[in-house]
């Protein structure tokens with residue numbers, strides 16, 4: 001079975017795009033580590049990986065292309081800006097200009113290359129979207145609608161997720177094309193509510209005992225519990241799982257302790273026992289393809 005990972009990072013940079021240390025790393029070392037990691041994933045029969053590093057947190061499409069060429073792993077990268085980490089060249093852009101920028105990365109190419117983004121990643125501050133973030137969400141909605149692309153949302157809080165969904169819908173975006181990342185920190189009732197509206201709910205701390213950033217239990221037993229609740233509610237086709245691990249981070253202190261190989265090595269056998277082989281297969285591959293597909297048709 002060919003398999004996929006729905007939320008991972010090869011490289012992340014949290015120095016901020018205006019910092020002198022931003023993207024200042026030994027790229028030969030980073031590339032080596034990432035290629036080795038991708039090769040291990042290929043040994044697990046994984047051939048598709050959705051990378052969640054977007055503008056402002058170290059996206060490097062040449063690195064991703066190199067990893068892909070050397071290992072055969074298909075990598076889908078996003079456009080979109082992380083929280084308020086707007087790079088200087090986009091700092092004064094209007095919502096319309098941001099939308100044009102995202103659209104061009106989805107349809108023409110990124111930073112002078114012909115490598116296109118496959119989807120749009122956005123993020124919200126945990127306590128709720130800031131004004132600057134809302135402008136990015138509006139731009140993302142416009143670009144996604146026009147390009148037939150999915151929007152992924154970093155949002156550990158259900159309340160903030162609902163606020164962003166409202167903004168997206170006001171711009172005419174169909175929330176059936178939304179992927180809610182870090183959903184594990186919210187209640188099953190929230191997961192079901194979003195899934196019933198057609199959104200994809202992503203549990204992406206597989207392999208972490210506790211969520212490194214936001215707290216809350218994310219051990220295997222509690223993750224299985226959340227997934228099974230969705231499957232039992234008939235919403236198994238709205239669930240995505242991943243480790244949200246980072247192979248290489250700048251600064252090194254921002255690296256948290258997770259392994260992208262954990263999902264298939266340790267968690268998937270448990271998941272099969274819990275929800276059955278067919279439901280597991282759907283969740284691991286079909287749901288990923290469905291969630292990040294391009295085109296305006298909504299299923």
Ligand SMILES: [Zn+2]
Nearest residue numbers: 007009052244
């Ligand atoms: Zn992530």
